[in-house]
Amino acid sequence: MNHDLLKNIIYDQHELIQNADIVARPSYSFEPNANYVLVGLRRAGKSTLLFKIVQDLVAKGVTWEQIIYINFEDERLSEFQKEDFNDILSVQSELSAERGYFFFDEIQIVPGWEKFCRRMADAKEHVYVTGSNASMLSREISTTLGGRYLTKYVTPYDFDEYLTAQNVPHDTRALLQTKANGRIRSYCAEYLQYGGFPEAIQYTAKREYISSVYQKILLGDIITRNGIRNDYAIKILMKKLAESVKSEISYTKLHGILKSIGISVGKESIIDYIQYAKDAYLIFSVQNYYARFAEKESNPKYYFSDNGLLNLFLDDKKPSLLENAVAVYLTQNHPQDVFYLKSPKTGIDIDFYVPSARQVVQVAYSIQGDAYEREVGNLKKFAATTTETHRYVIVTYEEEKIINDSDVKIEVVPLMKFLLKC
Template sequence: MMNREILKSVIFDQHEIIRNADIVHRRYFLDSQANYVVTGLRRAGKSTLLYGLVQDLVARGVDWRRIIYINFEDERLAEFTLSDFNDILVVQSELSDEEGLFFLDEVQNIDGWEKFARRLADSGRRAYITGSNAKMLSTQIETTLGGRYLTRYVTPYRFDEFLDATGKQYDEAAVYSTSGKGAISAAFESFYVDGGFPESLRYGMPREYVESVYQKVLLGDIVARNNVRNPQAMRVLMKKVAETVHNEASSTMLYGMLKGVGYKVSKDSVINYLAMAQEAYLIFPVRNAVAKFIEREGNPKYYFTDNGLLNLFLSKKEPALLENEVAVAMLDRYGDELCYLKSPKNGIDVDFYVPDEGLAVQVTYSLSESANPREVGNLIKLAQVDQNVRRLLIVTKEEDGSIEKDGLKIEVIPAWRYLLELASK
């Protein structure tokens, strides 16, 4: 049985943390009359999102003693198991005669948590749950919860949120004025290199903070939780994945890359490691829109969920970071509709393609003479064979304008402007 005095200490200590939290408004809305599972990369801002909701509830008159907020990464709960969940209800009844509001943070640490979550919902109690593992949104979990919870996937700051958090204006006047554009462009320099982890803004050296997050994800969320027997191979695999940004990366290719540097792991292990990294929201795949089914599963492009993470691995980094940031922003906007397109039959190679939107996007650091034929030529070929394509776009680091060729118009747009456009949709 869990020591209930410890549970009370955890709850009241958390109240103090929430009272003192400085909340930056995020794009996510949580209905106070619904139950939620909030998931996403570690340190992306899931807990802070709940802190903001608690502050709003208290501002509307909810008594603090009704707020049962438990962070399951608190070391005082290291021995907590499924059988201890009922003690949370007992403690809540001791704190208040009114119905409790339950906030269970990083609850994936407790095996079987979904049974308690379902019990809360079935009894009419309001509950908000966070976790850093994609298995929390698996079909099995969704079946167990039976539609009783809404889901929210939270990312690190997107560029508009980064500007909000750093006090930069990006309204129409700022976007079109010389000084405003300069300030936004300068902010993007920091954002696309260091990434968007909210707490990293407090650090003079954000890279060190991002490194600590990466180690926690790798060693805690991946290696320890999955009992990975060769942690060093997992480390090297993530470095090799980073080196493939821009390109297709089959498990066979990555297996060969590991073997080439002396790591004797099986191909099945490589496949499992990639799945673990995706479950921890470290990386995500973008599929080929025109490949056969088996190729779609085996030959994605992999991107990192935050540029700060990718930046840990690269030396020649600018082009890869630019494409990675566009991939993250487009995934946030289009979800599983986002593809790339590589067709040996037509010789077409397009970085990003959203068929339902009729959108084709190439990303290049600079539209130099050497880059121009590839970026422009592939978009033109695609438009000539796919009548559904309505917008052709080249995203660059700084260049702006348009290109007219073969009766088609191709927009050229700086990345910061495109990220703001995506955020406004």
């Protein structure tokens, strides 16, 4: 690899980082002597976190010549191969006699990257890598890396971070002030519709920006990366998954839906397509806590990793957006520990159950009218099956009160306060 070209790329990146206006994300912390793999949805803010690490290093006295930041999506690196990694080490030694700090963005583009990163870690180099595909955490790659890297899963802004980025006060005092509370409510409505992509904040045409991100995920991270030839089928499949948010749905049912509209695709292909979408962090699934193992895998609920993505497919379906926002929030705070509850035997039908937090959550845009008996009734049914203490919550769009029914205390919490852990 031409060393002057690599230096050109590194210096251009230095300028970009120097000029970056970064909103700190305190929920992400990094050990100074550890190496990291950052994974997550495209445009969720992985690169910005690396920018912040670089800026902090420079503030502490590290020179820019020690910073080797390379984004492998740079078109100037389109011919880069694993054999070229050594040139990066050579360029670093040309730039500085001091030990370097290496930042490799979207490194999964280069096949064989993990062996180089393992060698870097063995040599006690400081290395940070990012990727937008869960294959970076596959068993094979994890074995190659040999436990020498810590993993950080990066998501778009949660509502707290979203308000912070918008310079909107949202402490207890602000929530109790009429004007400040109204402003928070306004931003909550925006967050519900457009989600938390950090860069979307700066755009007036947020939907167009989010649509461009989705197209990049679908075409680049799913279709092209996995060699999918029937791109129309997967596009329609994603639309049908969006329309099924709030409901469990099986591979067989999805196969039937596609077949009914004239799309010929095998059930095995549907299973593959859904896994590809999960690998790209576009969607995630929530399983039935009551179900047997095989049923857990084959009959889940699917949600989108950001409300802005889901909203591309919906036409004024605020209840679906509301439930998706709660699903995203719960899975961010309780990874691998969020389920739904559905039992034909007991009639229990509950949106979310978090065993480790002993929290049971229903989601309803409003509990006026018939919705009250349905939502409260399901929580009472569950309470009758357990002797353990649980927190029972109904998340609504804006209603708030405490319900005491049959010795069951139920908190009705508006989405705004639920997302802020109030």
